[in-house]
Amino acid sequence: MPAPDPAPGRAVVDLLGLVAFGELLAFERMAADARLAPDVRRRAALSEMAAAEIGNYRRLADRLTALGVLPDDAMAPYVAPLQAYHDSTEPRDWAEAVTKAYVGDAVTDDFVREIAAGLDEPDRRLVLDVVHDSTYADFAVAEIRAAIAADPKVAGRLSMWARRLVGEALSQAGRVAAADRGALTALIAGSDRVDVQELFRRLTAAHTTRMAAAGLNN
Structure with missing residues (x-):
């Protein structure tokens, strides 16, 4: 059996x-x-995307194991804050479900990509590989726009829902930082590859663009 990688x-x-x-x-x-999908085609599409997520989880768990760390131990500080976020933002219908993934997941992914800039290889590439690509975003945008086309009043409700999600996501970030006791914050602040003010400017700009692409008001 190969020896674990040097202590990370x-x-x-x-x-x-x-x-x-x-x-x-x-x-x-x-x-x-x-x-919640309105038909089998959409149900199958989302189920296939779910399968990809568990594959991503396995890659990360395997990497942690290779580093000599139990995946359960590495994930433990984040169970309560992340679960609290999802429990407080339970979607009521299909349109809210795809909006949550499109807005909430995308903000998180953007943030993770920025933090990953401070990592060395191979961990930087692994993180960038597993965060969501454009497949789900394209699917979600099409679903949101279809819902708005069917009932234009839905745009207002989904825009308010998206704003709530962003607020909850920011609160989640604070809870994660508290649970983490500062290591991720130090990674951002201590890296010459990440400027904190510029980071949040880019996150805000990306969110504004994302809302407009889906036909929602920021």
Whole structure:
């Protein structure tokens, strides 16, 4: 059996643990949300995406194991704050479900991508590989626009829902930082590759663009 990799920095383990638990939750949520789909085609599409999430989780868990860290231990600090976020933003219907994934997951993914800039290889590439690509975003935008086309009044409700999701996501970030006791914050602040003010400017700009693409008001 090959020897574990050299002991990693705590911030690396914390970020991998955060992303791993996020992928596990994404699998659970997508699998549950698939039952809200209005037809079998959409149900199957979301179920396939859920399967990809559990594959991503396995890659991260395997990497943590290779680093000599138990995946359960790395994920433990994030269970309560991330679960609280999802429990407080339970979608009521299909349109809210795809909006939650499109808005909430995308903000989280953007944030994780920025943090990953402070990692060395191969962990940087692994994190960038497993955060959501454009497949789900394209699917969600099409579903949101279809819902608005069928009933234009839906746009107002989904816009308010999206604003709530962003607020909850920011609160979640604070809870994660508290649970993490500062290692991820140190990774951002201590990296010459990440400027904190510029980071939040980019996150805000990306969110505004994303809302407009879906036909929602920021």
